[in-house]
Amino acid sequence: MDLFFDSDEKAFRDEIRSWINENKPNERWAPMDTQSGFEQHRAWERKLFEAKWSVPNWPSKYGGRDCSLIEWLLYEEEYYLSGAPGRVNTNGITLLGPTLFSWGTEEQKDRFLPKMASGDEIWAQGWSEPDSGSDLASLKTTAIRDGDHYVVNGQKTWCSRGAWADWIFCIVRTDPTSERHAGLSYLLVPGDTPGLIRRPVSRLDGEPAFAELFFDDCRVDAQNLLGDEGAGWSVAMATASSERGLNLRAPGRFLAAANRLVELYRETIERNPLLSVAIRDQVIDAYVNAQAYRYQVFQKATMLMEGGALGAEASYMKLFWSELDIDIHASALRMLSERGELIEGAPDAEDNGSWMSGYLFALAGPIYAGTNEIQRNIVAERVLGLPRK
Amino acid sequence: MKFSFEEEQLLFAEAIREMLKKFCSPEIINHFTESDSATIPELWDSLSSMGVLGMAAPATVGGLEMSDEDFVMIMEELGRAGCPEPVMEHAVLSIPLIEECNNETQYTDIIESAVSGGKRISIGLEGHYVVGADSADYLLLFQDDLLHLVASESIELQRQLSVDASRRLFSVNWESSSDTIIEHDPNKARSLMEKTQLRAEVATAAQSIGVAGRLLDMTVQYVQERNQFGKPVGVNQAIKHHLADTGKAIEFARPMVYRAAWSLSEDDNEKELAVHMGKLLASKAVDLACKTSLQCHGAIAYTLEYDLQIWLKKGLTLSSSWGDVYSQRERIADCLGL
Ligand SMILES: Cc1cc2nc3c(=O)[nH]c(=O)nc-3n(C[C@H](O)[C@H](O)[C@H](O)COP(=O)(O)OP(=O)(O)OC[C@H]3O[C@@H](n4cnc5c(N)ncnc54)[C@H](O)[C@@H]3O)c2cc1C
Numbered sequence: 264m265d266l267f268f269d270s271d272e273k274a275f276r277d278e279i280r281s282w283i284n285e286n287k288p289n290e291r292w293a294p295m296d297t298q299s300g301f302e303q304h305r306a307w308e309r310k311l312f313e314a315k316w317s318v319p320n321w322p323s324k325y326g327g328r329d330c331s332l333i334e335w336l337l338y339e340e341e342y343y344l345s346g347a348p349g350r351v352n353t354n355g356i357t358l359l360g361p362t363l364f365s366w367g368t369e370e371q372k373d374r375f376l377p378k379m380a381s382g383d384e385i386w387a388q389g390w391s392e393p394d395s396g397s398d399l400a401s402l403k404t405t406a407i408r409d410g411d412h413y414v415v416n417g418q419k420t421w422c423s424r425g426a427w428a429d430w431i432f433c434i435v436r437t438d439p440t441s442e443r444h445a446g447l448s449y450l451l452v453p454g455d456t457p458g459l460i461r462r463p464v465s466r467l468d469g470e471p472a473f474a475e476l477f478f479d480d481c482r483v484d485a486q487n488l489l490g491d492e493g494a495g496w497s498v499a500m501a502t503a504s505s506e507r508g509l510n511l512r513a514p515g516r517f518l519a520a521a522n523r524l525v526e527l528y529r530e531t532i533e534r535n536p537l538l539s540v541a542i543r544d545q546v547i548d549a550y551v552n553a554q555a556y557r558y559q560v561f562q563k564a565t566m567l568m569e570g571g572a573l574g575a576e577a578s579y580m581k582l583f584w585s586e587l588d589i590d591i592h593a594s595a596l597r598m599l600s601e602r603g604e605l606i607e608g609a610p611d612a613e614d615n616g617s618w619m620s621g622y623l624f625a626l627a628g629p630i631y632a633g634t635n636e637i638q639r640n641i642v643a644e645r646v647l648g649l650p651r652k
Numbered sequence: 653m654k655f656s657f658e659e660e661q662l663l664f665a666e667a668i669r670e671m672l673k674k675f676c677s678p679e680i681i682n683h684f685t686e687s688d689s690a691t692i693p694e695l696w697d698s699l700s701s702m703g704v705l706g707m708a709a710p711a712t713v714g715g716l717e718m719s720d721e722d723f724v725m726i727m728e729e730l731g732r733a734g735c736p737e738p739v740m741e742h743a744v745l746s747i748p749l750i751e752e753c754n755n756e757t758q759y760t761d762i763i764e765s766a767v768s769g770g771k772r773i774s775i776g777l778e779g780h781y782v783v784g785a786d787s788a789d790y791l792l793l794f795q796d797d798l799l800h801l802v803a804s805e806s807i808e809l810q811r812q813l814s815v816d817a818s819r820r821l822f823s824v825n826w827e828s829s830s831d832t833i834i835e836h837d838p839n840k841a842r843s844l845m846e847k848t849q850l851r852a853e854v855a856t857a858a859q860s861i862g863v864a865g866r867l868l869d870m871t872v873q874y875v876q877e878r879n880q881f882g883k884p885v886g887v888n889q890a891i892k893h894h895l896a897d898t899g900k901a902i903e904f905a906r907p908m909v910y911r912a913a914w915s916l917s918e919d920d921n922e923k924e925l926a927v928h929m930g931k932l933l934a935s936k937a938v939d940l941a942c943k944t945s946l947q948c949h950g951a952i953a954y955t956l957e958y959d960l961q962i963w964l965k966k967g968l969t970l971s972s973s974w975g976d977v978y979s980q981r982e983r984i985a986d987c988l989g990l
Binding site for chain 1: 895900910918933981
């Protein structure tokens with residue numbers, strides 16, 4: 264065991280730290296979940312890409328630096344510490360990207376990965392349907408083979424940034440007579456496919472970030488099938504393990520938030536020395552849990568680098584980060600007291616209302632990427648071995 | 653950065669686990685508490701012959717020269733087995749302390765016999781109870797910023813009954829004299845005491861994780877065997893979710909305890925913070941494991957006849973010994989300047 268960073272790791276960290284601090288925008292942009300913010304954030308993705316900092320853990324032929332998993336974790340830490348803009352193509356680079364590496368043909372990887380890395384093609388996830396949330400395998404959207412195309416009909420919902428995304432990775436039913444997991448396929452659908460209607464839906468935080476997608480005889484090139492026809496569920500599970508494991512939510516963002524929380528506490532206690540010690544204890548617990556997530560992930564990263572694989576334990580991680588995120592933001596709101604409820608635009612809002620917007624976003628954590636009830640079921644049944652029925 | 657143990661470390665812990673299955677079974681533990689004896693001789697001998705008693709001692713006195721990182725998993729195994737012998741007090745805390753004061757090799761004999769298990773040593777901080785004092789030949793006692801080594805004949809012991817009947821706690825009454833002092837320099841004695849506190853926190857945290865893991869495993873097994881309403885109680889989500897939360901608490905505390913042990917071994921400058929964070933999380937994990945394991949068992953676990961009680965009580969006492977969650981938060985606040 265050696266928990267010090269070696270000289271390569273340190274050099275890597277210093278390099279991203281200085282690049283990001285020199286290049287990050289100083290002005291505040293519109294949120295990436297609005298149409299104008301979306302395009303600003305796309306331009307930022309290109310800038311990252313040109314410096315080879317958009318996907319450093321990918322192979323260089325797709326725009327990465329072949330960095331190690333540990334280096335990538337350090338990159339994430341530095342990225343979030345710097346306060347650089349959010350990553351508008353997260354669902355592409357952290358969810359579809361790794362799935363393409365495991366399941367894509369060479370042609371598909373060459374076709375999709377570089378444009379994903381550069382932000383030229385921003386991706387959305389089209390899985391949920393009005394009647395299929397946790398029970399994803401009940402989904403009804405069909406894609407019927409017709410020559411060298413699939414004809415897609417049905418409806419998707421809660422598709423993040425789906426109203427503007429260039430592409431959508433969908434799970435569809437290619438065998439209409441099939442039930443549940445069988446007969447599903449993983450299809451990559453261009454956002455401008457004729458017959459596809461996209462309607463933005465405002466989220467709880469007011470951003471029009473959700474989209475409903477209506478497919479009406481949309482013809483999609485059969486070359487955009489990822490994995491074999493009928494193998495959609497297996498391919499989807501690769502994506503889901505990225506959602507729960509280290510890819511989607513590396514510790515960096517929570518460490519940065521926990522540091523900001525500690526700073527906020529220092530400022531608050533100076534103004535209000537009578538602040539309840541219970542709040543200090545919440546701050547401490549949030550700080551400690553962010554560290555616990557960090558070391559848990561270092562341990563898992565080492566295991567992966569030594570050739571191991573992350574199985575159902577990934578569900579522990581999803582539970583942990585989603586709860587941690589809420590705790591961090593909830594303690595900040597407690598400290599802000601009556602200013603906690605102020606949002607962007609209010610003259611007295613702390614840091615432009617970022618703690619409240621962060622809190623609202625954190626509230627979604629236990630719902631998306633598989634709800635936390637489902638994660639607890641997975642842990643109980645597949646990690647601990649309790650019976651399903 | 654490489655957060656994994658070496659093969660050697662894993663094999664040693666595995667061997668200890670196997671040995672404990674044999675010499676520290678629930679039947680043996682129950683027999684020990686019922687008989688009210690001060691030790692389990694066969695267990696102590698096995699710990700000695702496998703090198704556990706001298707694991708932190710230098711090779712020159714027959715020790716294995718293991719670091720806190722090397723033996724953190726052993727402490728976890730001792731917790732998992734519910735080991736009632738005061739191994740931490742003897743091997744992790746006392747022997748290295750005497751070694752620190754052994755400048756003129758005047759204590760080499762004592763250290764050697766402690767490494768072999770022939771003589772037993774326990775330790776007490778000023779104003780605290782001493783675990784395993786009745787089986788000890790010597791006690792290390794901190795008093796007024798000095799460190800004393802006192803032969804047990806000259807100490808008056810008073811048994812304090814712990815809720816954990818296998819934990820033999822004593823208050824001690826003794827007279828210090830110039831002969832009992834083994835560290836005269838108050839600065840050094842204080843720094844030894846601080847170091848001892850940190851080591852004890854890590855070793856206690858590791859045992860707590862072991863206890864919590866055992867509680868979880870026993871409960872996972874029980875809820876599959878116990879049927880109500882015509883099916884195992886473990887099919888119910890309320891049960892599943894209790895146990896998933898317990899598993900999560902253990903899963904996230906464990907690396908922090910390992911990291912704390914590593915920090916001590918490296919004398920890393922974040923060691924205090926690392927240790928208190930590890931202890932905080934381990935205490936929380938074992939508290940939760942006690943609560944959920946009892947609840948998911950129902951009344952059977954609320955008896956002395958069912959073995960879960962061994963670990964429930966260990967958990968109850970380890971969670972607060974060497975600093976409970978509240979005092980750990982205070983210590984963390986100090987480290988962070990909050
Ligand atoms: C911010 C946000 C972004 C999202 N982005 C996307 C996206 O980009 N693409 C996409 O496809 N989807 C997205 N989703 C949708 C998300 O995947 C679903 O919300 C999720 O799968 C849960 O489905 P549901 O909302 O229909 O809830 P339901 O499945 O209807 O569940 C309702 C409640 O019942 C519980 N429940 C359901 N089944 C069980 C069970 N077996 N055991 C115990 N409890 C159960 C759930 O845990 C939940 O509490 C997003 C959601 C949010 C909040």
